[in-house]
Amino acid sequence: MSFSATNFAQPRPVPVEVRSNEKPLSSDSFRFRGPPSFLGSPHSLRFNPIPPFKLAIPHSQRSNASAVTHIANGKMVKSSANLLITKEEGLELYEDMILGRYFEDMCAQMYYRGKMFGFVHLYNGQEAVSTGFIKLLKKEDTVVSTYRDHVHALSKGVSARAVMSELFGKATGCCRGQGGSMHMFSKEHNVIGGFAFIGEGIPVATGAAFPSKYRREVLKEAGADQVTLAFFGDGTCNNGQFYECLNMAALWKLPIIFVVENNLWAIGMSHLRATSDPEIWKKGPAFGMPGVHVDGMDVLKVREVAKEVIERARRGDGPTLVECETYRFRGHSLADPDELRDPAEKARYAARDPISALKKYLFENKLASEQELKSIDKKIDEVLDDAVEYSDESPLPRRSQLLENVFADPKGFGIGPDGKYRCEDPKFTQGTAHV
Amino acid sequence: MATLFHGVGAALTPFSASNKLLLPSPKSESRGAIFLHRSDARVNHAFNLKPATPNQDLFIPNAVATKRETSTKSGHELLLFEALREGLEEEMERDPRVCVMGEDVGHYGGSYKVTKGLAEKYGDLRVLDTPIAENSFTGMGIGAAMTGLRPIVEGMNMGFLLLAFNQISNNCGMLHYTSGGQFTIPIVIRGPGGVGRQLGAEHSQRLESYFQSIPGIQMVACSTPYNAKGLMKAAIRSENPVILFEHVLLYNLKERIPDEEYVLSLEEAEMVRPGEHVTILTYSRMRYHVMQAAKTLVNKGYDPEVIDIRSLKPFDLYTIGCSVKKTHRVLIVEECMRTGGIGASLTAAITENFHDYLDAPIVCLSSQDVPTPYAGTLEEWTVVQPAQIVTAVEQLCQ
Numbered sequence: 008m009s010f011s012a013t014n015f016a017q018p019r020p021v022p023v024e025v026r027s028n029e030k031p032l033s034s035d036s037f038r039f040r041g042p043p044s045f046l047g048s049p050h051s052l053r054f055n056p057i058p059p060f061k062l063a064i065p066h067s068q069r070s071n072a073s074a075v076t077h078i079a080n081g082k083m084v085k086s087s088a089n090l091l092i093t094k095e096e097g098l099e100l101y102e103d104m105i106l107g108r109y110f111e112d113m114c115a116q117m118y119y120r121g122k123m124f125g126f127v128h129l130y131n132g133q134e135a136v137s138t139g140f141i142k143l144l145k146k147e148d149t150v151v152s153t154y155r156d157h158v159h160a161l162s163k164g165v166s167a168r169a170v171m172s173e174l175f176g177k178a179t180g181c182c183r184g185q186g187g188s189m190h191m192f193s194k195e196h197n198v199i200g201g202f203a204f205i206g207e208g209i210p211v212a213t214g215a216a217f218p219s220k221y222r223r224e225v226l227k228e229a230g231a232d233q234v235t236l237a238f239f240g241d242g243t244c245n246n247g248q249f250y251e252c253l254n255m256a257a258l259w260k261l262p263i264i265f266v267v268e269n270n271l272w273a274i275g276m277s278h279l280r281a282t283s284d285p286e287i288w289k290k291g292p293a294f295g296m297p298g299v300h301v302d303g304m305d306v307l308k309v310r311e312v313a314k315e316v317i318e319r320a321r322r323g324d325g326p327t328l329v330e331c332e333t334y335r336f337r338g339h340s341l342a343d344p345d346e347l348r349d350p351a352e353k354a355r356y357a358a359r360d361p362i363s364a365l366k367k368y369l370f371e372n373k374l375a376s377e378q379e380l381k382s383i384d385k386k387i388d389e390v391l392d393d394a395v396e397y398s399d400e401s402p403l404p405r406r407s408q409l410l411e412n413v414f415a416d417p418k419g420f421g422i423g424p425d426g427k428y429r430c431e432d433p434k435f436t437q438g439t440a441h442v
Numbered sequence: 443m444a445t446l447f448h449g450v451g452a453a454l455t456p457f458s459a460s461n462k463l464l465l466p467s468p469k470s471e472s473r474g475a476i477f478l479h480r481s482d483a484r485v486n487h488a489f490n491l492k493p494a495t496p497n498q499d500l501f502i503p504n505a506v507a508t509k510r511e512t513s514t515k516s517g518h519e520l521l522l523f524e525a526l527r528e529g530l531e532e533e534m535e536r537d538p539r540v541c542v543m544g545e546d547v548g549h550y551g552g553s554y555k556v557t558k559g560l561a562e563k564y565g566d567l568r569v570l571d572t573p574i575a576e577n578s579f580t581g582m583g584i585g586a587a588m589t590g591l592r593p594i595v596e597g598m599n600m601g602f603l604l605l606a607f608n609q610i611s612n613n614c615g616m617l618h619y620t621s622g623g624q625f626t627i628p629i630v631i632r633g634p635g636g637v638g639r640q641l642g643a644e645h646s647q648r649l650e651s652y653f654q655s656i657p658g659i660q661m662v663a664c665s666t667p668y669n670a671k672g673l674m675k676a677a678i679r680s681e682n683p684v685i686l687f688e689h690v691l692l693y694n695l696k697e698r699i700p701d702e703e704y705v706l707s708l709e710e711a712e713m714v715r716p717g718e719h720v721t722i723l724t725y726s727r728m729r730y731h732v733m734q735a736a737k738t739l740v741n742k743g744y745d746p747e748v749i750d751i752r753s754l755k756p757f758d759l760y761t762i763g764c765s766v767k768k769t770h771r772v773l774i775v776e777e778c779m780r781t782g783g784i785g786a787s788l789t790a791a792i793t794e795n796f797h798d799y800l801d802a803p804i805v806c807l808s809s810q811d812v813p814t815p816y817a818g819t820l821e822e823w824t825v826v827q828p829a830q831i832v833t834a835v836e837q838l839c840q
Contacts, residue, residue: 183622214585421756
């Protein structure tokens with residue numbers, strides 16, 4: 008069964024290899040590249056239609072009747088009897104996306120009320136990618152993100168309280184208030200950042216994937232199959248670190264998935280103006296890994312792709328590059344006036360709001376009632392109110408915290424003139440020493 | 443003596459890989475005999491001749507190194523790169539999480555042979571040959587360190603790690619703090635740097651001056667096989683990210699080191715030669731220029747105290763302070779550039795902490811702020827030479 012192109016402005020046939028049910032996904036059989044074409048004609052940058060994207064993945068492991076619902080003309084259409092998710096899964100996905108959405112909305116509120124400062128990058132509109140991928144991970148799997156990381160941390164399991172306090176700069180934040188919006192870390196939930204510079208997290212993600220292979224092959228731990236997800240945007244895909252890591256990950260078959268959240272805009276730079284070949288998913292095969300494109304506004308589609316690629320990585324078959332077409336409803340950050348983007352484009356994507364889409368799916372397939380969803384909404388409201396209250400009441404970091412985490416081994420501050428290690432000086436524990 | 447010194451000086455500098463400076467072990471019978479093997483295979487027996495200065499008939503033979511508490515008969519002799527390898531191998535043996543990443547570290551054995559034989563012994567994954575992508579494989583090392591391994595990242599030349607500056611600064615140095623202490627980064631970043639023998643500007647860089655501002659890292663510089671092995675082991679065992687600076691010209695230094703296992707302290711400086719008149723602070727290759735100058739100075743009647751600071755960040759203010767309090771004069775000899783180098787920071791640190799003990803302003807001899815030229819003569823003039831050190835001490839001690 009092959010997929011037909013969605014009905015966007017310029018349908019172009021993209022060849023999809025149909026595979027038999029027995030063959031697993033393997034890198035050398037992925038040929039998702041379409042006919043070469045140059046996008047981004049300089050004459051019509053603003054209204055350049057997005058090429059029709061397909062869930063370009065052979066569904067060898069799916070049953071024939073499986074329904075990946077696709078959006079045609081903005082409507083979710085169920086194309087077969089089998090559903091993709093159970094009721095529990097559906098509610099879980101819904102709750103996670105609502106948590107992400109409401110949290111970000113609350114962030115905006117708090118920012119304008121002067122409770123959080125600096126650069127805050129909100130994730131509204133992109134929830135399907137985070138929920139679609141991260142809800143399939145185990146606790147031992149790792150998520151590495153960028154500065155737009157609040158929702159990744161929440162989806163992975165970091166409590167709303169911890170994230171909100173971190174944003175408020177309180178000592179109870181997940182990073183003790185030392186990281187801030189762009190640096191959400193959680194050892195417990197294996198969330199490694201939050202990175203402020205784009206692209207610099209990708210090598211770290213590659214490094215986080217490396218120990219899985221190391222444990223299996225060098226330390227001979229049979230069950231070491233942790234997977235790492237690296238999230239980053241379209242702007243990052245023009246950065247050298249991205250390509251260097253694609254190379255290394257494919258070379259050593261690291262269990263990593265490179266998830267591109269292509270929201271078409273890098274602050275005010277349109278993806279089409281910055282990239283010679285805007286189809287990022289095509290760049291995977293150039294490095295020997297499959298490149299997949301998926302509709303990132305549809306959590307079920309993302310989830311289907313995620314299942315495949317996470318399984319592939321876990322098996323040890325190597326990395327995958329997944330490009331998710333998505334959109335951020337708000338500006339780049341809370342400081343961005345967001346004047347460059349065309350309102351018609353924003354409206355088009357608003358109509359594809361992933362939460363509305365999932366809601367519709369749940370209703371149409373009788374997986375949930377309006378009431379159940381409303382009670383989830385209410386529950387999340389309460390979670391957030393509690394998070395804000397908790398953060399408000401949390402203490403600010405004391406001065407003594409200033410020097411505590413500079414070194415894991417505080418002997419690194421050296422030996423003072425009196426012959427003792429400087430960290431033994433009480434001023435260090437008070438935070439008043441000068442380093 | 444003067445002519446001999448020049449002859450010796452010329453033989454010693456530029457200090458090429460083909461010269462072997464055999465350091466006499468402190469209690470050996472042949473103390474005072476220093477064999478210089480020049481590349482044309484002539485051997486100069488230094489210092490067995492009569493000193494030229496008339497009023498100096500007392501010749502101090504063991505001007506070179508302090509006595510160490512090892513017996514001369516035990517231990518084994520090896521070259522500095524072998525000492526590094528020995529330290530590395532011992533640590534890899536001890537902890538299976540220790541792994542190496544870098545260009546040509548595996549099959550090639552390392553451009554300076556520090557990792558020779560390790561890939562055969564431990565496998566290609568544990569001694570990983572990376573593609574030429576310093577930024578990314580350093581970042582990969584950092585990510586691996588954060589998730590349970592203890593990698594050692596080798597820069598084929600320290601200068602190449604400029605490409606990894608983002609990772610070293612933002613991630614290696616800062617992530618422990620930014621994550622609120624949740625993730626430790628027990629990584630060792632090492633490689634040869636410094637001015638070599640006509641390697642050209644880009645291969646002759648001193649990155650310690652660029653990295654010293656990065657919060658959260660420790661920097662050490664090794665200078666002898668003994669401290670190379672000890673510092674390598676200490677760096678690997680440390681929970682902090684450590685940058686270990688080696689020097690291209692010191693890899694073939696030979697020394698007898700103990701058979702027993704030993705680990706040095708990352709934060710301590712090394713007393714090379716105790717003295718009374720002036721404190722000379724130095725590290726890495728300049729230690730040898732200083733010791734060369736020390737011989738001259740000693741024969742001129744000076745008694746310099748030579749300290750190899752070893753720990754470039756943080757400074758061992760205790761050893762340095764005790765010395766300053768004793769001698770009241772400080773000379774810093776370094777290979778960094780004048781501007782913003784380790785010497786500049788050290789000058790500031792000493793002034794801040796020990797100003798009252800100084801009888802004279804601190805003199806800092808550094809390399810010129812010049813991209814290292816290719817021509818041998820020009821290259822010689824960019825770095826500090828023993829003659830300059832002698833002059834500086836003489837001026838300082840007036």
